[in-house]
Amino acid sequence: MVTVLMLAWSLSVTVQDSTSWPIAAPVRSSNAQIIALLLDGTRDSPTLKRLIDALDTTDGIVYVEAGTCHRGADKLNACLANDVVAAGGRRYLRILVNLGRNRVDLTGSIGHELQHAAEVLSDRSVTSARSMLAFYQDEGRNGARSFETSAAVDTGLSVAREIIASRRRASTTHGPSVD
Numbered sequence: 001m002v003t004v005l006m007l008a009w010s011l012s013v014t015v016q017d018s019t020s021w022p023i024a025a026p027v028r029s030s031n032a033q034i035i036a037l038l039l040d041g042t043r044d045s046p047t048l049k050r051l052i053d054a055l056d057t058t059d060g061i062v063y064v065e066a067g068t069c070h071r072g073a074d075k076l077n078a079c080l081a082n083d084v085v086a087a088g089g090r091r092y093l094r095i096l097v098n099l100g101r102n103r104v105d106l107t108g109s110i111g112h113e114l115q116h117a118a119e120v121l122s123d124r125s126v127t128s129a130r131s132m133l134a135f136y137q138d139e140g141r142n143g144a145r146s147f148e149t150s151a152a153v154d155t156g157l158s159v160a161r162e163i164i165a166s167r168r169r170a171s172t173t174h175g176p177s178v179d
Helices: 002-012 032-044 046-055 103-121 129-138 150-174
Strands: 060-066 069-071 074-076 078-080 085-087 090-097
Touching (some): 032 046, 032 060, 046 103, 046 150, 060 103, 078 103, 103 129, 103 150
Antiparallel strands (some): 069 074, 078 090
């Protein structure tokens, strides 16, 4: 009986190796391409790694999923959905990412939107779309239709720059690859 229980338990446990995203991370995705972006991004961008570590100190879980963001006539690389779901002592946010872009731009955009998530999660009173809108309006940000902050712009640019610099260092250290 013990053997059967141990076997059942071992089959139900998710094995995590160095190429998988931590199952209990504050930033999650069901999309393999986004998980690859997060893995590469946290390896190559100290800014993205620090941001995700900071999110781990909040009561929030941020889901990053493939999707299209429309703001009027603009089509964005990524966006933080204008909603917060509060349940079970946690707040849940969702970021949509248009996967039809290059990896550096996508990862920078994810960093940008994660900065917005960190801003929202910094205020425990933000528990709905209405309170999110009030948060951005009260902070003197552009809360009419979009929530833009200089911190998010700077974060996105830093993440992209760090990834490019990391790739350059890797190509000069290892030389051109031979296939």
